[in-house]
Amino acid sequence: MNWSIVFFVVMMLLLLRILRLRIRANSTRSESFKRLPPKDQLAVLKECLLNNPSEANLRNLADFSKRTSLEIDVESYRPFLKSQLEIFGRKDAIADDNELYAKECEWMDAITPLEFEEAKAFKQENETQKFIERTLEGIARLYSDDAILNALSELAPDYPHANELAESYRALMQARDESLADDKSLEKLRKQKEAWEEDLLNVRI
Known part of the structure; x- marks a missing residue:
């Protein structure tokens, strides 16, 4: 699905x-x-x-x-x-x-979400935490699977938790593809996606 x-x-x-x-x-x-x-x-x-x-x-x-x-x-x-x-x-x-x-x-x-431009500026200024925070905010505003996974892959060298986020997103993709289209299944899927987004924006430094 x-x-x-x-x-x-x-x-x-x-x-x-x-x-x-x-x-x-x-x-x-x-x-x-x-x-x-x-x-x-x-x-x-x-x-x-x-x-x-x-x-x-x-x-x-x-x-x-x-x-x-x-x-x-x-x-x-x-x-x-x-x-x-x-x-x-x-x-x-x-x-x-x-x-x-x-x-x-x-x-x-x-x-490209404008958050990525802000993140780039923070990285040039060696503001690592702000760079990571703004990059994650930009990822939260992406839509396609490839764009999200590519952005997480690029961030991983500076933010190792991005690897875990990528794996959990792939699990979310699988759940989406295998989900039924009834209200109960869709509600469960929505909650899974919200939980992933919450983890995404919960910066772990």
Whole structure:
């Protein structure tokens, strides 16, 4: 089973995650959003677009790109919007959507979370703990399996616990792939993922 199944079934839980970032998906022009640091604004905009692929959310990301001079190839996302419309209502929609969701995650991860830039600066200043903390925060804002595992692998020489995090993430991937799609199974999987994220952000120096 793909994360996209979990994603759609627990949509409200994902919306709560956005609320924890202090912004609703449809209010990215509000004062509360404008007060967020750029790294949080970017995270919100990416998650809004992934939660609800739409021209409006894509335009919000494009506006952020122009405002911050962050290079984002917004036009390359439009084929995903078209594909969403094409697979809607098909009998094999779940299988097609799994594949589409994986590609969308890869697209999102190509927009590097700004936490990684902050981490790089801390490393140059020999601020090891801050470097590790910011890198882990960046990993928490990645979506695809490969991006998460690659980032953990790169961090491992400076943070050995990253190896354990990678192993536990692989176990989580296996649990996801073998999970049923009923509410009880999805709730169990959600709790496993939350526990992994908590371990990820609990820095062990």
